[in-house]
Amino acid sequence: EAGVAQSPRYKIIEKRQSVAFWCNPISGHATLYWYQQILGQGPKLLIQFQNNGVVDDSQLPKDRFSAERLKGVDSTLKIQPAKLEDSAVYLCASSLPRTGNTGELFFGEGSRLTVL
Amino acid sequence: AQRVTQPEKLLSVFKGAPVELKCNYSYSGSPELFWYVQYSRQRLQLLLRHISRESIKGFTADLNKGETSFHLKKPFAQEEDSAMYYCALAPYNFNKFYFGSGTKLNVKP
Numbered sequence A: 001e002a003g004v005a006q007s008p009r010y011k012i013i014e015k016r017q018s019v020a021f022w023c024n025p026i027s028g029h030a031t032l033y034w035y036q037q038i039l040g041q042g043p044k045l046l047i048q049f050q051n052n053g054v055v056d057d058s059q060l061p062k063d064r065f066s067a068e069r070l071k072g073v074d075s076t077l078k079i080q081p082a083k084l085e086d087s088a089v090y091l092c093a094s095s096l097p098r099t100g101n102t103g104e105l106f107f108g109e110g111s112r113l114t115v116l
Numbered sequence B: 001a002q003r004v005t006q007p008e009k010l011l012s013v014f015k016g017a018p019v020e021l022k023c024n025y026s027y028s029g030s031p032e033l034f035w036y037v038q039y040s041r042q043r044l045q046l047l048l049r050h051i052s053r054e055s056i057k058g059f060t061a062d063l064n065k066g067e068t069s070f071h072l073k074k075p076f077a078q079e080e081d082s083a084m085y086y087c088a089l090a091p092y093n094f095n096k097f098y099f100g101s102g103t104k105l106n107v108k109p
Helices: none
Strands: A005-007 A010-013 A018-022 A030-036 A044-050 A055-057 A065-068 A073-077 A088-095 A111-115 B001-003 B010-014 B020-023 B022-028 B030-037 B045-049 B058-065 B069-075 B083-089 B101-109
Touching: A005 A088, A010 A018, A018 A088, A018 A111, A030 A073, A044 A065, A044 A073, A055 B058, A073 B022, B001 B083, B010 B020, B020 B101, B030 B058, B030 B069, B069 B083
Parallel strands: A010 A111, B010 B101
Antiparallel strands: A005 A018, A018 A073, A030 A044, A030 A088, A044 A055, A065 A073, A088 A111, B001 B022, B020 B069, B030 B045, B030 B083, B058 B069, B083 B101
16 A cells, blocks of 8 residues: 655745645545644644645644645645745645544655745 | 644664653643654654554554653664654544654664
């Protein structure tokens, strides 16, 4: 079974530039999450999708971050313009629909962003 | 408000010694608790979950509702246990997950 795929793995940009991250969840996983993990901290939820609808985006800095999940499969997370404090690893995770969910999140390898 | 606290950023033990990684939580309700692990150069993955009452790789975790704790234990640590460990909390319907800041376990030979 293929795991959660993310790209790019690494990205270095200057502040005020834009960046986009892509995620392909495990086939059949209706729920998709984007987490931000700053060095030395645990993952913090940015946005959660159920199919192509947003379930929770309360922690997403909407003035600069946006995310979409077209057709309920792939998802992209965009930052524009980037700030120094956005330097982090952006983790995508997916899980089964609620009825079959045992509480396991399946994570991608992450996209490490460095903002200079 | 919900919170997961892992008080130790780093825990170093010798091979064969017992290990306990601490996790305390605050949540208004009955949460489900999990431990996730990230080995070097690998992705974050589930280690064990409270609802399964399981032992994985010799690790166990007991939910203490009175002390709101979910400490991870192993009687004899192995070098391959060296990794980052994250405690996580979710409501009963698993519709949201909250992670602690993680503890790095270093098992010395």
